[in-house]
Amino acid sequence: MRILVLNWRDMKHPEAGGAELVIFKVMEQLKKKGHEITFFVGNFKNAKRSDSYKGMKIIRSGNRFLTYINAAFFYLFDSKKYDVVFDCVNGVPYWTPLYVRKKRIVYFHHVVGKIAFKKLHFPMSLIAYVAEQVFLPLFYKNEQFIAVSKITKKELIELGINNKNIKVIYNGLDHETYKPGEKSKKPRVIFVGRLERYKRTLMLIDIFKKIKKNIDLEMFIIGSGRDFSELKKRSKDLKDFHVLGFIDEKEKLKLMKSAWLALTPSMKEGWGLTVLESNACKVPVVCFDVPGLNEAVLNGKTGFLVKTEKEFVEKCIEILRDEKLRHKLSKNAIEWAKKFTWEKTAEENLKLINQKV
Numbered sequence: 001m002r003i004l005v006l007n008w009r010d011m012k013h014p015e016a017g018g019a020e021l022v023i024f025k026v027m028e029q030l031k032k033k034g035h036e037i038t039f040f041v042g043n044f045k046n047a048k049r050s051d052s053y054k055g056m057k058i059i060r061s062g063n064r065f066l067t068y069i070n071a072a073f074f075y076l077f078d079s080k081k082y083d084v085v086f087d088c089v090n091g092v093p094y095w096t097p098l099y100v101r102k103k104r105i106v107y108f109h110h111v112v113g114k115i116a117f118k119k120l121h122f123p124m125s126l127i128a129y130v131a132e133q134v135f136l137p138l139f140y141k142n143e144q145f146i147a148v149s150k151i152t153k154k155e156l157i158e159l160g161i162n163n164k165n166i167k168v169i170y171n172g173l174d175h176e177t178y179k180p181g182e183k184s185k186k187p188r189v190i191f192v193g194r195l196e197r198y199k200r201t202l203m204l205i206d207i208f209k210k211i212k213k214n215i216d217l218e219m220f221i222i223g224s225g226r227d228f229s230e231l232k233k234r235s236k237d238l239k240d241f242h243v244l245g246f247i248d249e250k251e252k253l254k255l256m257k258s259a260w261l262a263l264t265p266s267m268k269e270g271w272g273l274t275v276l277e278s279n280a281c282k283v284p285v286v287c288f289d290v291p292g293l294n295e296a297v298l299n300g301k302t303g304f305l306v307k308t309e310k311e312f313v314e315k316c317i318e319i320l321r322d323e324k325l326r327h328k329l330s331k332n333a334i335e336w337a338k339k340f341t342w343e344k345t346a347e348e349n350l351k352l353i354n355q356k357v
Contacts, residue, residue: 002036002081006071007088010041010058017194018273019090019109022171029346031055040074042067072099084353091116091128097139106145110270111155118197148271151291167352171273172342178280181257187217187320190259192274195225200265205234208241210313215320220255257281261319272296280337284329286315302333
């Protein structure tokens with residue numbers, strides 16, 4: 001089967017995040033099953049126009065605005081080459097119902113809503129908000145959707161998407177990569193992810209200060225994004241608070257495995273991929289009780305879901321102090337993470353494709 005994937009970034013893009021990881025992992029599994037995969041994505045500085053990634057073809061064209069228009073022209077010139085098209089929505093869809101006459105599947109992580117104004121720069125934020133709230137229900141109402149969580153499905157239904165056409169398929173995990181390792185001697189807390197406003201990463205400074213008054217810990221912030229410089233600036237005089245930015249994968253894994261606890265202060269997620277990756281490394285988590293994360297975290301079993309910053313700090317201190325509790329949460333976290341694999345996620349994708357083809 002020949003599959004075309006329309007996604008605004010690829011894994012080599014400097015701003016690639018969880019959404020890119022998910023769709024590339026799924027397609028990597030389908031490639032192993034003998035399917036031909038082509039990605040059409042946005043371009044970035046010094047990138048090759050034609051490239052490959054793990055045997056999958058990558059075509060880059062246009063910036064974050066023009067790539068949506070260029071994708072339509074690319075498909076219309078080469079439409080006979082593909083059997084099915086994946087329209088990956090990251091704020092703005094590719095409008096495939098207007099020009100793709102082959103089978104279409106829409107990959108959807110979460111409804112962005114007003115978070116678009118925190119997540120994206122203007123005018124892209126306004127375009128994304130209007131596209132999602134006004135035009136998505138108009139043109140995509142009866143399209144086949146893959147939602148990465150039950151809350152995403154619920155939000156799509158509220159937008160006006162047909163309930164019967166939304167299939168929930170959870171993200172997977174690479175268990176050869178994410179697995180337990182040696183823990184640090186000193187209490188170590190980590191955050192892994194994009195440093196964006198909607199993820200509330202600046203809040204980590206206050207959380208760290210309050211925990212530090214009770215426990216001598218160290219915190220590592222791994223990831224890049226719009227808040228990197230501000231986070232670095234505000235924490236420059238904080239001892240044991242390390243803003244690392246984007247680091248080598250090997251070093252990232254070493255830090256994740258050595259951590260006692262992982263934190264996610266985000267105001268919303270489609271699912272919570274880094275939460276499960278931490279769980280697989282035998283690391284419990286503390287998150288706010290928000291959409292997406294309240295599906296990825298088993299409250300009181302693999303970590304804690306909290307309502308306030310005060311409670312967030314209290315639960316962190318409780319876990320770091322209580323070795324017995326930490327051991328219980330860590331053990332549960334590993335068992336929970338085992339339920340998710342990319343092979344399973346890809347197989348469910350393939351079943352849906354075959355229903356459509």
